[in-house]
Amino acid sequence: MSGTRTPGPQDIVHAEGAQLDFSRSMSYGDYLQLDAVLNAQKPLSPDHNEMLFIIQHQTSELWMKLMLHELKAAIAGVASDQLGSAFKMLARVSRIMEQLVHAWDVLATMTPPEYSAIRPYLANSSGFQSAQYRSIEFALGNKNAAMLKPHAHRPDLLAQVQAFYEAPSLYDESLRLLARRGLPVPASHTQRDWTRPYEESAEVEQAWLTVYRDPQRHWDLYQLGEELTDLEDAFRLWRFRHVTTVERVIGFKRGTGGTGGVSYLRRMLEVVLFPEIWKLRTDL
Template identity: 40%
Template sequence: MTINYKDLVLEELNYNSYLQLPQLLNLQHLRSNPQHPDEMFFIIIHQTAELWFKEVLHETTKLVAGFRENMVSRALKAIKRIGAIMELQVAQIRLLSTLTPVEFAGFRDLLKPASGFQSAQFREVEFTYGLRNPFFLNFFEKLPDIKKRLENIQNQPSVYDEALRCLKRAGYAVPEAVLGRDVTESPQCNEDLAALFQKIYEDPKQEFHWVLLFEAMVDLDEKLMLWRKTHAVMVERTIGRKMGTGGSTGWQFLRTREDLKCFPELWDVRNSIGAGAY
C-alpha cells in the first residue's frame, strides 16, 4: 500500500514532524507520463546530493570560523567531516551508473533545459573553496539572487585564503604576494608558499597540528577531484559524449575540470619533499 504523506496530520513532535517527512517525501515530482520506473531514482539521488551540499556549506562556516579564531583543531574537525561527506557524495553519484543508456534515455529529454551546471549549491562550494570561474554565472542570468550570491562569494577570501591568514597569524612567513592576491581568481601555485609548506612538513617541531591540517585539506581536495572525475565517467557511461541537457558539451567539458585543485601549493610541495634522497 502506498502512503499518502500529505494526509498525515502531525499534532505533536515526533520523528515525522521533526524531520518534516510529509513535506520531504512529497518533493519527488516525475515528469514522465506514463511514469518511467527509473525517474524516481534519478530525482532522489540529485535531491539528496543537494542536501549534502547544503551540509558541506554549513560545515564550511564552522571551518572558516575556526581559521578566523585561530583554532586549528576546530578547523581540522570541520574539514575532516566535509571530506567524509564528499566521500559519500562520490559513492552516491556512482549509483547513477546503474542506469543503462536505454533506461536514462527513456526520460532524459524531459529534463531539458535543466542541467547539473545549474546547481547553485555546488557552485557555492567551488567558489567558496577558491575555484572561481565567472563562466558559471551565465547559468543564473534568470536567477539574479543566486547570481548575486555567487558574485559576493567570488569577492570574498576563499577557504584557502582564510587558512593562510591563520597560518600568518601563527607566526609563519606566508608570502605577501599570496596574502594580497586577487581573491576573485582561482589560486595559482606560488613557489615561496610551497617552500614554506616544505619547511613545516619537514620540521614541524611542536606544530604538527599544521601538518595534520594540511593533510586533511589535501584529503578534501582529493575527494572533490574524485567527485568530478566520477561524475565525468558516469556521464560518459550513461549518455556517451552527447551534449548536456542544458546545452553544455557534457562529458567533454567535465573532463577539463577533473584535476582542478583548491590548495595547489599543498600538492606542489610533494615534488620537493625528499627530492634529494635519490
C-alpha cells in the same frame, strides 16, 4: 503450558513505554518535515526510472547543503585561529564527499536507454546549474566569474553564490594563517582580489615546506595541510566518479545544460585546488 502465549510486537512496544499517540505532540515526521521532503519528487515523464534520477540529485543537494554549512564554519574557524573545530568540520566535509562518491554507484544502474527515455523531459536543466555546487567550488578556491551567469535569473541564488565568489576561499584563509604565524607567505597571496583564480607560488610552497620539514614545531599547521590534502583527495574522487558515471550513461553526448558533457567534466579533473600542498611532496 496452557494459558501462556508468545509475546508479540505489541507487547514489546508496550513494555518499552513507546509513545504511540502523536496527535498532540511532535512526531518524527513532523520534526523532519517528511511530508514536504517525500512529496518533492515530481516526475515529468511516464518512465519508471525518473524517480531514481530525481532522488539522486535531491539527496546530493541535501548533502551539499550540509557541506556548505560545514565549509563556511571551517573557513571562519581557520580565519579566527580556531583550528580544532575547523579540523573536525573539514573532516566531516571529506566524509560527505565520500558519501557522494558512492551515490554515483546508484545512478550508474541507469542504462543509456533508460536515461534516453527521460532526457527530453529535462529540457535545459542540468547539475551544471547547481548554485550549491558552484558555491562549494568557490569556497574551495576555483573562482570563475562566468559561473555566476547561470544564477542571474534568481537574485537570491545569485547573492548566495556571489558571497562565496567574493570571499576568501578556504585556501586563502589557510595562507593568511601561515602568514600570521610568521611564515614567509607573500603579500600577493594574503592581500589580493579574492575573485581572481588562485595562482601557484614558489614562495607559498616554501612556507608549506617549512611546516612539513618540522611537523612537531608546526603541528597544527601540518595537520591543516593534511586536512586540505584529504579534502582535495575526496573532491577529486567525487569529480572522477561523476565523469565515469556520465560517460557510462550518456557517452559523449552534450550535457542538457549545454556543456560538452564528458569533455567538460574531464577538464575539471585537471583543476588543482591547493597546488603547493601537492607539489611539496615531490620536493621534500
